[in-house]
Structures are given as structure tokens and as C-alpha cells.
Amino acid sequence: MNVGLTFYNEEGKIICTYSGQNPQGQKSALSEYSWIEGEFHGDEMYVEFETPILRPTQATIIDKTTITADCLDAATLTGVPDGAVFSASNVDTGESVSGPISGSDTFSTSIAGTYALRISCWPYLDWQETVNAV
Missing domain, CATH: 2.60.40.10 (Immunoglobulins)
Structure with a gap:
């Protein structure tokens, strides 16, 4: 069974996603980052308090x-x-x-x-x- 993970830094910027059968290996390889279950993309979302959030639109x-x-x-x-x-x-x-x-x-x-x-x-x-x- 494939597992989806999203890795992010301390600012909540999504670094990468993973989908596969060896999540433990990815967690070890990317241990400097936090992670949440699911696949979320950084061009649309960020992570705050372990929750994926849509990035807001600027008022510019x-x-x-x-x-x-x-x-x-x-x-x-x-x-x-x-x-x-x-x-x-x-x-x-x-x-x-x-x-x-x-x-x-x-x-x-x-x-x-x-x-x-x-x-x-x-x-x-x-x-x-x-x-x-x-």
C-alpha cells in the first residue's frame, strides 16, 4: 500500500512529497524536516501547526x-x-x-x-x- 507524505521546513514551506511503500526510509533520509501524511504541493499550500493551508493571495x-x-x-x-x-x-x-x-x-x-x-x-x-x- 502506498503512503503519501509531505515534508516541510520550519517556515511551513513544502520541500517535497513522497508516495510509496517505504515511508520510514524517506522519514530517515529527510529527518531535518517535519512531515505530515498526505501529498500537498508548495505552489498552492504551506503547513502550519501540522495542518496544510492554502497560501493566501496578495492584496497587491x-x-x-x-x-x-x-x-x-x-x-x-x-x-x-x-x-x-x-x-x-x-x-x-x-x-x-x-x-x-x-x-x-x-x-x-x-x-x-x-x-x-x-x-x-x-x-x-x-x-x-x-x-x-x-
Whole structure:
């Protein structure tokens, strides 16, 4: 009989899942992590007090997704959770920047192109949006 296990770290981040007939071997091999019965996926869930919980959606909002590439026009981000990390990647060139963000901030650029914006803050789901700078 197959047994499903989910292993997670001290923050509740799911590290991996196991399904098989030798759960004791996996528990030994991954002894630095806590585990719960069942298979849960970290892109959707985390573990708190040995209970799988859906990761919450961020309240982040962007006011516009097209800006003028003049470093003056900007998209305003609001509702960003405290302790978040912001990243912006130019889809055309692959160049990216990242740094801390909390509350509200703006995104502007002098280089025209398509930008993939991402805000990450555990345990929230990542927020993503595309901004076109013209």
C-alpha cells in the first residue's frame, strides 16, 4: 500500500512529497524536516501547526500596465505585504533588478520593452503582472 507524505521546513514551506511503500526510509533520509501524511504541493499550500493551508493571495494592486519609457511615468503598486521582494525583468533583454518592497511603491523605466514584475512574500502566493513601457 502506498503512503503519501509531505515534508516541510520550519517556515511551513513544502520541500517535497513522497508516495510509496517505504515511508520510514524517506522519514530517515529527510529527518531535518517535519512531515505530515498526505501529498500537498508548495505552489498552492504551506503547513502550519501540522495542518496544510492554502497560501493566501496578495492584496497587491497595480494602477496601470502601460507606461511611457521616460523615467517619469510610473505604475503605482499598492497593498504590498511587509517584507516582500520586488523583481522586474525585461522580457526582451533578460536584464532584471530586484530589491525589498513594502506597502506602496512605483515602477518606471527609461528603456522601452515588456517587463515581467513579481512580488514575493512568504506565505503569500507570488504576485505577477506584465508592464509595457512604450
